[in-house]
Amino acid sequence: xxxxFLIFSGVHGHRDSLSWLQxxxxxxxxxxxxxxxxxxxxxxxSSDGGPPWGMTLAEGQFVKEFFTTLGxxxxxxxxxxxxxxxxxxxxxxxxxxxxxxxxxxxxxHATIVEEGSMAVCGLGGVLAEQEVLGQDSYSRPTxxxxxxxxxxxxxxxxxxxxxAPPPGRLGGREGEPLIGDLIDSFHPTLCxxxxxxxxxxxxxxGHTLVVNPGCLxxxxxxxxxxxxxxxKKVEFLDLGTEAARKPPSQQDIQRRAYLLWEADGKRERDPxxxxxxxxxxxxxx
Numbered sequence: 043x044x045x046x047f048l049i050f051s052g053v054h055g056h057r058d059s060l061s062w063l064q065x066x067x068x069x070x071x072x073x074x075x076x077x078x079x080x081x082x083x084x085x086x087x088s089s090d091g092g093p094p095w096g097m098t099l100a101e102g103q104f105v106k107e108f109f110t111t112l113g114x115x116x117x118x119x120x121x122x123x124x125x126x127x128x129x130x131x132x133x134x135x136x137x138x139x140x141x142x143x144x145x146x147x148x149x150x151h152a153t154i155v156e157e158g159s160m161a162v163c164g165l166g167g168v169l170a171e172q173e174v175l176g177q178d179s180y181s182r183p184t185x186x187x188x189x190x191x192x193x194x195x196x197x198x199x200x201x202x203x204x205x206a207p208p209p210g211r212l213g214g215r216e217g218e219p220l221i222g223d224l225i226d227s228f229h230p231t232l233c234x235x236x237x238x239x240x241x242x243x244x245x246x247x248g249h250t251l252v253v254n255p256g257c258l259x260x261x262x263x264x265x266x267x268x269x270x271x272x273x274k275k276v277e278f279l280d281l282g283t284e285a286a287r288k289p290p291s292q293q294d295i296q297r298r299a300y301l302l303w304e305a306d307g308k309r310e311r312d313p314x315x316x317x318x319x320x321x322x323x324x325x326x327x
Contacts, residue, residue, distance in 0.1 A: 051236035052080035052257030062281035078236035079124030113144025123166030152188035161195035164203025207237035
């Protein structure tokens with residue numbers, strides 16, 4: 043039975059985020075991970091200075107490393123892409139490879155995944171009342187159509203992942219009215235939204251618990267304990283502060299070196315280069 047959730051969003055290209063994620067999973071042993079999008083940096087430009095429709099080689103390697111980190115954790119994980127920066131064909135190609143390589147990783151963009159008493163679905167990209175020209179965006183009718191599978195599920199616990207917060211204290215200036223409308227339309231048990239760290243928190247909209255965990259790149263995440271009688275307790279974590287108190291272990295460095303080797307395509311026979319690079323990152327972080 044899934045009772046303990048690690049909820050997070052917004053790694054934004056920061057490799058420290060992946061280390062913090064590994065540490066908290068090792069320490070707390072969650073039953074499930076819920077990620078509301080935001081793998082690549084918030085503001086990106088293509089190599090020619092134009093709009094970021096494609097990934098650079100380095101960005102593709104980071105996305106692959108992100109999925110590899112999730113897969114190695116061996117915990118049920120639900121993921122949606124973030125706003126337009128994550129949301130294009132290259133992301134889904136890498137996501138498909140990750141799902142095939144790691145049975146615990148699930149991309150729940152417009153796709154429902156059922157596990158035990160829980161059903162999880164989400165929608166990434168840009169959500170707006172009308173589709174935004176030149177971006178992967180979804181209008182309200184399109185969003186409701188793609189999420190209809192969640193409404194049809196008969197699982198008692200329904201989880202909705204969305205890439206932006208609703209209006210109000212969980213969103214600040216980034217609050218999106220359409221997000222609030224979708225929560226009202228589908229009234230899930232839990233809704234995880236990607237929002238600014240300064241607005242992290244939880245609130246109830248109807249009987250839906252809405253959680254903005256903040257950005258993992260800022261060292262922010264949330265821990266949800268689902269007690270008896272559907273009693274829910276949300277704890278907000280400051281992972282950067284916790285990690286700063288604890289020097290990296292040899293196991294942490296070894297794990298990081300292995301991920302660097304995998305991201306490089308496992309081409310190098312001598313692992314020393316990746317070990318030294320991992321040690322350097324650990325000393326500088």
